[in-house]
Amino acid sequence: MNVKIQDVIKKRVSKMIKISVIIPVYNVEQYLPKCLDSVLNQTLKDIEIICINDESPDNCAQILEEYQKRDSRIIILNQKNSGQGSARNRGLEIAKGKYIQFLDSDDFYEPTCCEEMYNLMEQHKDIDVACFDCNIIYDAYEEHQKYDNDYFRMKYMGKKRNIPAMAHQLVDVNCWNKIFRKSFLDKYKIYFPEKLHYEDVGFFWFWITKVSYIYFYQKKLTNYLRRKGSFLGEIYEKKSKTIFDAFAVNELIYKDLCKSNKWNEYKTAFIRSYLMKIRWLIECFPIDARKEKRRLINLCASFLSQFDLLDFQLSEEEFNLYNNVINKNYYIFGAYTKYDVKNILPMFEDGINIVFCTDKNYISYLSVALQSIIENSSPINNYDIVIVHDGIYDFQKRYILSQRQSNISIRFFNIQDYIAEFNLNNLFTRSDMSIAAYYRLFLGKIFFNYKKILYLDCDLIVTTDIADLFAVDINNYTLAACLDTHIANNMVAIDSDIPRLANFKKYMEQTFNYTNSERYFNSGVLLINIDMFNSLSVDHLLHLANINKSYYHDQNVLNAAFSHEFLELSPKWNVQTHIKYYPKYRLQLPVDVIQIYDDYDEMPYILHYTSQPKVWADLYKQWNNVWWQYARKSPYYEILMQSLCKTSHKSIVTNTQVAGMSIVRNVANYSKNRFDYYRCKLLSKITLGKLRKHYKKKRKELKSKLKQVRKFLKGK
Structure with a gap:
């Protein structure tokens, strides 16, 4: 039924209408009847329901006509498809109600919605807009529930004077959970942007910058359906x-x-x-x-x-x-990426195949590990290094690629597309270990074109040619690894310093039926036989990962899966540095292991900086100086120093209580501010030569400031 706007207005001049409810209608035949019923059944009867059919391709037009025959309060406008903004504007043009409410045609009201909001507006004559709460019903996108709860949560209660801060995050932009005084909208000619999505945002800013007072009514009077095909659905479905x-x-x-x-x-x-x-x-x-x-x-x-x-x-x-x-x-x-490879094939026929897994936070530490491999490499060997990541930045990749040599290939593999079909949301993580730890479980499938790979953690350095480790024969084993010094030597059972580890054996037995803790290996250095590794499916490994809820991430999973199928390597290939500082380590470690930790003349082959605090935050423990020797030669040295400076800054500011120490605080703040400034320069102009000159100059300035600190402290 095509109804001209002028004809509709003439028919309704004589009626006293308290609220005009404006409903744009498009492709919602499944939801429209419930929506209309909720409005017709309102306890407030002096309302009009203006339905604008936006050339809906389904049966919405017929549904509207049937409802109009049953109740004359329904007015139908038909228009060519122009979007919700245009439809709502057509409704505003003919609305005769003292107040305006908007309702999406897939949502529905509570029975008293109109009456309660009308009475509230009548009681507060100086209020032009009032907000009310909503229920959210999920037909899709349940994963956004936490965000929705925060976004729709009312930050105020009762009558509030409008302030500019309300326009940013404190008031939601939707129009369907609010009531507007019609005279206010007319006075300022407030409208919806047309032929554009996001029209709610435009309308919101048009009214919130004009209104003096807003009332926040904390009662759930409308029901909002989160579904596919809705506007936010299109956002989540990534419609450009x-x-x-x-x-x-x-x-x-x-x-x-x-x-x-x-x-x-x-x-x-x-x-x-x-x-x-x-x-x-x-x-x-x-x-x-x-x-x-x-x-x-x-x-x-x-x-x-x-x-x-x-x-x-x-x-x-x-x-x-x-x-x-x-x-x-x-x-x-992530708008510029040209360094990732889609399919991983061996770069060399006889290459030393090395794999790292990382995220944005660990890339600088990976660079130090790479530097140690490069410096100890042999010119007669070829090294095929692949970095598996989940979306590191291209400037980070360029830094890493600057470390390439003629016989050392470095490539990147973005695992995000590969793991998209798997649900990793429920896997156990900790603040110091991210989801990237589980990427090791996928290495067999990603590197199926290889026979053998060497996986290395990012928080280690190599002090010898890694080719010697890669040459170990593992034809009859799935893995070659070093024992976890902490667990395999029963240190978790009696160490009172870490009570949560005391029940580790019991946990592993109950969770995985694992009873071989004296053979528990550390997963930071793994020589992997790809064919044998792939004898277990990714689904099985993820099943083990899903039932693991404590202690160690993928390390528990790999031990449970391959405890009887690994070759034990010499502990020199994975010296876990934190054991040196365990109070009871001498009583529990084998003699040969103690000798490794106490021998200051012979360097271990791999130093693995396990546990906290990490080497990049602590300069003074044994072997930390070795890590920094390689760090100074890595392209990330300045960034590592920035991180160390920030840590020092926090420590100085926190521990400086004496008023006379203000100079120390000033130096700490100075160092932080200068590094922050040059970080921005780094991100805008990635030129290593210029950057090193900048930092060299600024380090001189910082040394001058530090001299003042030393002079002051010497005087104290």
């Missing part, structure tokens, strides 16, 4: 048109703020919201949509470049994001 519309709407908001002379008042809230949107929507693109990501970053950089950063009050995180966008640091956003 939807993502770009978000920034087109932001251009309209900026123009409205300038036109209404509200820019100075709301500029910080707007820019903070804009930056948050960049971070969120960039992640909505598929991993390989790098061209679209670059286009979006260019668009945002062009918009942000017209402003002066000093005009806004931003956090450090927002400041860094702002700079990364302005400088178009594509690699920060």
Whole structure:
């Protein structure tokens, strides 16, 4: 039924309508009846229901006509498909109610919604907008429940004067959980952007920058359906048109703020919201949509470049994001990737095949491990090094690639696409061990074209040619590994310093039926026979990983799976450095192992910096100086020093209580600020030569400052 707007208005002039409920309708035949029933059954009867059929391709038009025959309060408008913004605007044009509510056609009201909100608005004549709470019903995207609960949670209660901060995160942008005074919308000519997704955001900014008071009514009066096919569904399904519309709407908001002379008042809230949107929507693109990501970053950089950063009050995180966008640091956003290989084939016929697994946080430490391998390599051998990662930045890869030699190949393999079919969300992790630890379980399938690989952790260094370890014959074994010095020597059973480890044996037996703890190996150095490793499926290994809920990540899994199928290596190939400082280690370790830890003349083949604190945060324990010898020659040295400086800064500031020590605090703050500044320079201009010159100059400045500290402390 096509109804002209003028005809609808004439028929309804004489009626006293308290609330106009505006419902855009498109492709929701499954949900529309429940939606309409919830409005028709409202306890407040003096309402009109304006349904705008946005050229819905299903049976929505017939459903609307049937309901209109049953209840004359339903008004139907038909329009060519133009989107929700256009549909709601058509509804606003003909609405005769004193108040306006919006309802999506797949949602539904609680019976008293209209009556309670009408009475509230009548009691508070100075309120132009009131918000009410909602129930969220999940037909899809249950994984976003935690985010939804935080986003829709009301941060206020009762009547509140509007402040600019409300426009950024404190009030949700949706229109369907609010009631508006019609005269207020008319006065400021507030509308929805048309033919764009994200129209709710535009409408939100148009009204929140004009309203004086908002009422927050903490009662759940509407039911919001999270489903596929909805607008947020399109965001989660990574529709690029939807993502770009978000920034087109932001251009309209900026123009409205300038036109209404509200820019100075709301500029910080707007820019903070804009930056948050960049971070969120960039992640909505598929991993390989790098061209679209670059286009979006260019668009945002062009918009942000017209402003002066000093005009806004931003956090450090927002400041860094702002700079990364302005400088178009594509690699920060995963928008520029050319170093990954899709299929791993051996680079050399007789190569030494080495594999690392890492994430963004451990890449600098991996660089030190690489440096140690390179310095101890032999020119007669070829080294095939593959780094398995889950999305490290391209500038990090370029640093690593600068370490290549003529006989040393370095490649990257992004595991994200490979593991997408597996659910790793419920795997046990700890703050000091990320999900990347489990990538070892997939190595057999990823490197199926190889016969043998050597897996190494990132937190170790090699002091001899690693080819000697790779040459070990493991034809009759799945793995070759060193015993875990801590566990295999029963240190977990009686060490009172770590009570949680006392029940380790019992846990392994109950969880995995594992009773061979004296043969428990450390998974930081693994020589892997690929064919035999693949005799167990990934599904079986993940099953073991899913039932593991304590102690060690994949190490428990690998021991449970291959405890009787590994060759024990000499402990010199995996000296776990933290054992040296265990109070009772002399009483429990075999003589040959004690000799390794006490021998200062003969260096172990591999130093594995296990446990906390890590070597990069502690300079003074035995063998830590060896790690730093290699760190000084790695391309990540300045970044490692930055990290050490930050750790020292926190320690100095925390422990400086005496007023006379202000100079120490100043030096600590100075060092932190300078490294923060040059970090931004690093991200915008990755030129190693220039960067080293910059840091050399700044280190001289820092030495001068430190002289003041020494002089002061000497005087104390």
